[in-house]
Amino acid sequence: xxxxxxxxxxxxxxxxxxxxxxxxxxxxxxxxxxxxxxxxxxxxxxxxxxxxxxxxxxxxxxxxxxxxxxxxxxxxxxxxxxxxxxxxxxxxxxxxxxxxxxxxxxxxxxxxxxxxxxxxxxxxxxxxxxxxxxxxx
Numbered sequence: 779x780x781x782x783x784x785x786x787x788x789x790x791x792x793x794x795x796x797x798x799x800x801x802x803x804x805x806x807x808x809x810x811x812x813x814x815x816x817x818x819x820x821x822x823x824x825x826x827x828x829x830x831x832x833x834x835x836x837x838x839x840x841x842x843x844x845x846x847x848x849x850x851x852x853x854x855x856x857x858x859x860x861x862x863x864x865x866x867x868x869x870x871x872x873x874x875x876x877x878x879x880x881x882x883x884x885x886x887x888x889x890x891x892x893x894x895x896x897x898x899x900x901x902x903x904x905x906x907x908x909x910x911x912x913x914x915x
Contacts, residue, residue, distance in 0.1 A: 789866065789867065789870050790858065790867070790870075791870070791874075793854070793857075793858045794854070794867075794870050794871050794874040795874050795877075797850050797853045797854050797857070797858075797871070797874070798850060798871070798874035798875045798877065798878040799878060800853060801846050801849050801850045801853070801875055801878065802846075802875070802878035802879065802881070802882055804849070805842065805846060805882075805891055805892050806882060806885070806887065808891060809887060809888065809889070809890045809891050809892075810887070812826060812890050812891075813887075813888055813890065826890075838891065839889075839891065839892060839893060839895065839897050839898060839901070840897045840898075840900070840901045841901070842891035842892045842901070843892055843897065843898040843899075843900070843901025843902045843904075843905065844901045844902070844904050844905035844908070845905060846875055846892060846901070846902055846905060847871075847872065847875060847901065847902040847903065847904065847905020847906035847907075847908070847909065848905040848906070848908060848909035849905075850871050850874075850875050850902075850905075850906060851863075851868070851871065851905075851906055851909035851910045852909060854871060863910060863913035864913055864914075865913070865914055867913070868906050868907060868910045868913060868914075871906050871910075872902055872903050872906050875902050875906070876894075876898070876899060876902060879892060879893070879894045879898055879902075880894055882894075
C-alpha cells in the first residue's frame with residue numbers, strides 16, 4: 779500500500795488539474811456565449827431550440843463530454859510533452875476533468891453543454907481514451 783501511495787504522489791497532478799481547468803473554462807465560455815446568444819440573437823435562439831428540441835438534445839451532453847475528454851488529451855499532448863502518457867495518467871485526467879465539472883456545478887450557470895451526470899462521466903472517459911488510444915500501454 780505504501781508503494782501505491784508513493785507512486786500516486788509522483789503523478790503530474792498539477793498539470794492535469796491545469797488542463798482540466800482550461801477545458802472546463804472553455805466549456806463555460808461556450809455555455810455563456812450560447813446563453814447570451816439565446817437571449818440576444820434570433821438565429822442562435824433558433825439553432826439552440828432546434829438542437830435541444832429534437833432527439834439530438836439527449837446526445838448533446840454526451841457529445842460535449844466526449845469533446846472535453848479528447849480536448850484534455852490534446853492539450854496534454856501538446857503542452858506537457860515531457861510526461862509519459864499511459865493508462866494511469868489518462869485515468870487521472872478523467873478524474874481531474876470530472877472534478878472540474880463538480881466545481882462547475884456550484885456555479886449559477888445553466889448547464890447547456892456539460893453537467894455533472896453519468897453521461898458526462900462516460901463521455902469524458904470515452905473522449906480521453908479515444909484520443910489517448912496510443913498511450914494505453
